[in-house]
Each structure stands twice: as C-alpha cells, then as structure tokens.
Amino acid sequence: MCSFDKIKDGLIECRAKNRLPENSKTVIVACFPYLLDESVYENGNVSKYAVVTDYHAVALARLKTAVEELEGLYPNEKFAFFADNSPIPEVSAACYAGLGVRGENTLLITEKYGSYVFIGEIVTTAELEFSESEIKSCIKCGKCREFCPSGAISETGFERKLCLSEITQKKGALTPEEERLMKECGCVWGCDICQDVCPLNKNAAATQIEDFLSSPEATVSQGCELEGRAYEWRGRKVIERNISIVKGETI
Ligand code: SF4
Ligand code: SF4
Incomplete structure (x- = not known):
C-alpha cells in the first residue's frame, strides 16, 4: 500500500x-x-506478456x-x-x-x-495502516541500455517513442528504421530484450495464476484468432502488418 x-x-x-x-x-x-515455463516461448513471436x-x-x-x-x-x-x-x-x-x-x-x-x-x-478513501517505502532504483548495471536495439534507454532516461513496445503498436506505415528494428528483434508485438538481459530477472519465478497457465499462445500468424489476447485492442491490421514485416515481406 x-x-x-x-x-x-x-x-x-x-x-x-x-x-x-x-x-x-x-x-x-x-x-x-x-512468466511461464521457458519452453513455452520457444519459436514464439510475441512479447512474454502477450503470450x-x-x-x-x-x-x-x-x-x-x-x-x-x-x-x-x-x-x-x-x-x-x-x-x-x-x-x-x-x-x-x-x-x-x-x-x-x-x-x-x-x-x-x-x-x-x-x-x-x-x-x-x-x-x-479508507485510511489503512501500512509501512511505506521510498522509491529505490535497480542496481544500474546498464545491461538493458547496452542490449536495447533501438537506443530507447539512455543515461538521460527512457524515450518511449523509440521503444519497440510502442513501435509495434503504431498504426499506419512505419519508417524503414522502425521496420528494420522490428525485423531484427523478431517480435511482432512488444519486445522483451531489456527484461531478458536484466540480472534481477535471472531467477524470476513462474506464475501460478491459473488463467495465465491455461491458454498460452506464443506465436501469432496471419488470420489467427485475436480475441482475448493483449494485441486484440489494436486491431488485425497492425498485428498483421507486423507479421509481414518480421517475415520480410514489406522491407
Ligand atoms: S522493450 Fe526493447 S526496445 Fe523497448 S526499451 Fe526494452 S529493449 Fe529497448
Ligand atoms: S538490466 Fe536491470 S538491473 Fe541492469 S540497469 Fe537495466 S533494469 Fe537495472
């Protein structure tokens, strides 16, 4: 609290x-x-949160x-x-x-x-009793900055518009550089690189939430069912454009 x-x-x-x-x-x-078992993500093409x-x-x-x-x-x-x-x-x-x-x-x-x-x-509005912490930073090892493919994380802060999580949600045509980044990352929705390289995530425990365990979907393809998935709200056009980009069909 x-x-x-x-x-x-x-x-x-x-x-x-x-x-x-x-x-x-x-x-x-x-x-x-x-987080699910690592094997679920093999050959997947969406960010872990969208699986x-x-x-x-x-x-x-x-x-x-x-x-x-x-x-x-x-x-x-x-x-x-x-x-x-x-x-x-x-x-x-x-x-x-x-x-x-x-x-x-x-x-x-x-x-x-x-x-x-x-x-x-x-x-x-209830005044509940709790002990409060202050905001603490991570160990600042710099790995996320080093491995981020788009330069979204820098010493001066985080630039959301450069992040692939944002780029994969954009509507309309992407710039050649945005397409190149997405293709290189191989993810048609989001990006996990900065999380996957973070040492504080090394021993992250898997979820026990039944709803998350029961219906993982690590790969999206043209024409696939979008209902109930994290990318549904953005519509079919965006996700299918991204699939084409990652497959190398539009770059
Ligand atoms: S999600 Fe990907 S693009 Fe965005 S900051 Fe992390 S590594 Fe960079
Ligand atoms: S990789 Fe993790 S611990 Fe290292 S700077 Fe980035 S967020 Fe912090």
Whole structure:
C-alpha cells in the first residue's frame, strides 16, 4: 500500500481519472506475475506478456473480488480499481508500496517475479495502516541500455517513442528504421530484450495464476484468432502488418 498523497502530483491525465474517489487516502497495489515455463516461448513471436490471455480481465476480476470484500469491511468508504487504464503512476505506487525497485528500463522489478508482472490498483478513501517505502532504483548495471536495439534507454532516461513496445503498436506505415528494428528483434508485438538481459530477472519465478497457465499462445500468424489476447485492442491490421514485416515481406 502507499498513501494517495505520495502519488497525487503524478496522476496521469486520462478518462479513468474521473473514477478516483474524492478524498482518496490509500492506494493498494497488486502485482500479477505472468512468466511461464521457458519452453513455452520457444519459436514464439510475441512479447512474454502477450503470450498469456489478456490480463485486463484477469486482473480486474481479482481486484473486483477484493473490493467487494473491502466494501464489507469498510461500508462507509469508497473504492475504485484499475488495471493498465489507470490514472495512478503504477511503477511509482508499487515502489512506494515496497513491491520492488524501478529499473532503468522504467519497469517495476519485484524480488520474486522480476519485472514479469502486471500491476493493478485499488484506490480508497479508507485510511489503512501500512509501512511505506521510498522509491529505490535497480542496481544500474546498464545491461538493458547496452542490449536495447533501438537506443530507447539512455543515461538521460527512457524515450518511449523509440521503444519497440510502442513501435509495434503504431498504426499506419512505419519508417524503414522502425521496420528494420522490428525485423531484427523478431517480435511482432512488444519486445522483451531489456527484461531478458536484466540480472534481477535471472531467477524470476513462474506464475501460478491459473488463467495465465491455461491458454498460452506464443506465436501469432496471419488470420489467427485475436480475441482475448493483449494485441486484440489494436486491431488485425497492425498485428498483421507486423507479421509481414518480421517475415520480410514489406522491407
Ligand atoms: S522493450 Fe526493447 S526496445 Fe523497448 S526499451 Fe526494452 S529493449 Fe529497448
Ligand atoms: S538490466 Fe541492469 S540497469 Fe537495466 S533494469 Fe536491470 S538491473 Fe537495472
């Protein structure tokens, strides 16, 4: 948990911001690990987070159950919950809550599951008791910077528009350089390089979340089913364009 005051100046402008309860006091932060057995990823072509079923529904269902319990315990308080589409600066909130450290690649790195976690939050007007941490940085070994193929991570910070996670989501035509990077990486959705080289991820534990274990899909191909996958929201055109690029059909 962390106090709402700690993150309120960094709230993200988005529609979901309207759902924050007035006079919020506490943010309860939850991590949902998604790493599967290494063998699942062999010959895959999407980022590890996209191999599991779309996490939004999985996380939101669990957060909703937790909120229902909390509403019973604190009937006079207000609650709202978020996953991804969130006004909360999630990595900062998770660090303040003591769930991990902030990597140079801007991701939360937890002790047990490394950075292979989704983050969700419950924001409440209840003043709950907890011990708060400060934001700590990773060991700054520089490996993510060294291996990032696009130069998105530098000494001066992180440039989102250069990151392949962003590039693979872009609509329309990509630049020749963006196409080259995607083809070289071989991933048609996202990129795992900075996570895979991070020493703090070396012994990351696998998930035990049944929904994630039950339907992994490491490879996408032209015409494949998109429903329930992390890339569904972007539409077929984008993912199929990326497949063509990686296959070398448009470069
Ligand atoms: S996800 Fe890939 S492109 Fe983005 S910062 Fe990490 S290594 Fe670089
Ligand atoms: S690779 Fe090194 S610098 Fe990058 S996030 Fe991991 S520990 Fe930090």
